[in-house]
Amino acid sequence: MRPNDRHYLPSHEWIKITGDTALIGITDFAVDELSSGNEGDLVYCDLPEVGRTLEDGETFGEIESVKAVADLNTPLAGEVVEINPAIEDHLEILSEDPWDRGWLIKIKLATKDTSKLLDAEGYEALLASQN
Amino acid sequence: MNKDLLLYEKSQPGRRTLRLGRLDVPAADLSALPAGALRRTPPDLPELGELELVRHYVRLSKKNVSIADSFYPLGSCTMKYNPVLNEAATAIPGFNAIHPLQDSGRVQGALAVMKRVADALAAVTGLPGVTLHPAAGAQGELTALLVAHRHFVETGQKQRKMVLIPDSAHGTNPASASIAGLQAVEVASGPDGLVDLDDLAAKLGEDTAVFMITNPSTLGLFETKIAKISEMVHAAGGLVYMDGANLNAILGVARPADFGVDMMHINLHKTFSTPHGGGGPGAGPICVTQELERYLPSPRVVEEEGGLRLDYDTPYSIGMLRGWAGNFGVLLRAYCYIRRLGAEGLLRVAQNAVLNANYLRVKLRGAFHVPYDRMCMHEFVCNTKNQREQGIHAVDVAKRLIDLGHHPMTIYFPLVVSEAMMIEPTETEAKETLDAFVADMLLIAEEAKHEPEKLHAAPVTTPVGRLDEGRAVKDPVLCYTCSH
Structure with a gap:
């Protein structure tokens, strides 16, 4: 079971809310889909500038692996207040720990309405239905 | 390992393939050109005799893979034979x-x-x-x-x-x-x-x-x-x-x-x-x-x-x-x-391209998962879902195919299929060639079950083995540095 302290998008991003801010990252499933079995398979991640305002569902960046390039979408609207400085040169962190150390951006939430998002159970069900 | 030297590394001062004759037309007046545009030293070009030069390129050509020497089922690319x-x-x-x-x-x-x-x-x-x-x-x-x-x-x-x-x-x-x-x-x-x-x-x-x-x-x-x-x-x-x-x-x-x-x-x-x-x-x-x-x-x-x-x-x-x-x-x-080919021949091109693709699809669908398993056109997509538990990815199958003498299929495209392997045989391949490919794909499926490490290690028959594709993207070396 994936962590139930956060919400998910069908496009495999997660958002973890703490007070007025939230961390956004991608799930282990997304990392596996982008990889082909090697730690160095994720090669590039393009993240937004601090200060950029994101709408619900907006594409804020992209992540590239040896297999594909995928959009990164925000589950909720808000303003980017921080990007994870550790991952730029060390995308392997996403393979090691996509849930905590592998967060991508931190946003100041414009809304806390999570009613359109999936919870862990819903996300698991989605993955099961796609398999 | 590839020990082939570059032309520059093989170069020996004074070696020539061809000596130009004496200039028999008036030399061009270069004084009209800006001084900065005129070369002061001759260009550093490799110097080799003709035999060394011919061997260099013939050896390189033997390393090339093309439709002229092997089956080339690169999906989406229609690698048909180009008639002489x-x-x-x-x-x-x-x-x-x-x-x-x-x-x-x-x-x-x-x-x-x-x-x-x-x-x-x-x-x-x-x-x-x-x-x-x-x-x-x-x-x-x-x-x-x-x-x-x-x-x-x-x-x-x-x-x-x-x-x-x-x-x-x-x-x-x-x-x-x-x-x-x-x-x-x-x-x-x-x-x-x-x-x-x-x-x-x-x-x-x-x-x-x-x-x-x-x-x-x-x-x-x-x-x-x-x-x-x-x-x-x-x-x-x-x-x-x-x-x-x-x-x-x-x-x-x-x-x-x-x-x-x-x-x-x-x-x-x-x-x-x-x-x-x-x-x-x-x-x-x-x-x-x-x-x-x-x-x-x-x-x-x-x-x-x-x-x-x-x-x-x-x-x-x-x-x-x-x-x-x-x-x-x-x-x-x-x-x-x-x-x-004429109009009739072009029609047969399409018919045989579709026939060949469906032949491979049906022969391979027992061993490899075919997500959209119905009558296809000139190509079809299968994947490594059946091999997932052995830790086999599409790239492993592709690299193993090289060892078995085939050009790999297209992998990781289209994006809508996870671990996609896209196979397009084209109409120009004979049934025997398709059967040989099927036999090798079924062999790979067996190896995936019993010797997955063989797939992970592939290719082993090539001048260089599995390349680090991630590093090639992150730290590409694009310029030759002259060492002599």
Whole structure:
């Protein structure tokens, strides 16, 4: 079971809310889909500038692996207040720990309405239905 | 390990392949050139005798893999055999010793080839307006989008800027839309791998410029609702563009104009047996409806009393897209192919391409998962879902195929299938070749179960083993550093 302290998008991003801010990252499933079995398979991640305002569902960046390039979408609207400085040169962190150390951006939430998002159970069900 | 030295490393001072004779014309006066543009020292070129030089290139050529030495089922690329007769035609001086600026009266043969290729493509597509300019399929896409944009500007519909593209499309489609100054919008596929009509309907509107569709799709599936899709796009005031990359599957069977296509490109290097890659040149002619014809690039070959000529007087044209009027040598090869096969032969090309792909699909579907397992067109997509528990990825199967003497299939495309392996045998392969490939794929499936490490280690028969693709992207070494 994936962590139930956060919400998910069908496009495999997660958002973890703490007070007025939230961390956004991608799930282990997304990392596996982008990889082909090697730690160095994720090669590039393009993240937004601090200060950029994101709408619900907006594409804020992209992540590239040896297999594909995928959009990164925000589950909720808000303003980017921080990007994870550790991952730029060390995308392997996403393979090691996509849930905590592998967060991508931190946003100041414009809304806390999570009613359109999936919870862990819903996300698991989605993955099961796609398999 | 590859021990081959570079020409520079083999160089020995004073070695020559050829000594030029004494200058027998007056030396050019270089004093008119700016001093900074004059070289003070001779260029550092490798110095080798002829035998060393010949061996160098022959050894390199043996490392090359091509359709001429092995099966090449690279999906989406239509790696069919390129007949030698095509090459013979290009050696005719009347074709290879002419210049585009020559008086048209002296190059009637070449102009006739261009005219006849255009006529043949119009017959195949049902679209009468043809330009031979684009140097590749992607440039054809760009040309067509510029033509569409010009059409909307001319007809007072400048607001039409959205280009709708299914999520299974070639990556060049959204890229072409961006370069043309238009905006790409993704349309979802349904569970059957075909365009989701509800999603399409929701995205069509007064801002719709073009709907771009690859048919057959990159999953090797014919869009069965294409006529309905065209109707919807036309009703919304948009144009239908077909990416003709997969035309090989429907040659002589279905005419795109008959299912509502307004514009399309044709990859001569796929469907019409001209060489692929190697840095080109390629050719991606586009065909359009009569209504759009006047916007095509300039110049165009026109027929008048007294012969053919290149017409530059084209006031509605989007202009010149590239130098001259197309890669002539490529057009000539395509002409040769078309004439040699005739209409009946082209139809058999499509039939056999589809037959070969379905033969492989059915032979392989027990061992490898085929997500859309139904009658396919010229290619099909399978994946490594059945091998997942052994930690086998598509890349492992591809690399193992190299050891077994086959060029790998396309992997990780289309993106809508996880661990995709896209197989396109083409019509030019014999049954024995297909059977040998099947036997090796089934062997790989067995190895995946019992010796997965063999797949992870592949390839082992090549000059270099498995390359670190991640590092090649992150830390590419693009420049040669001279060590002597």
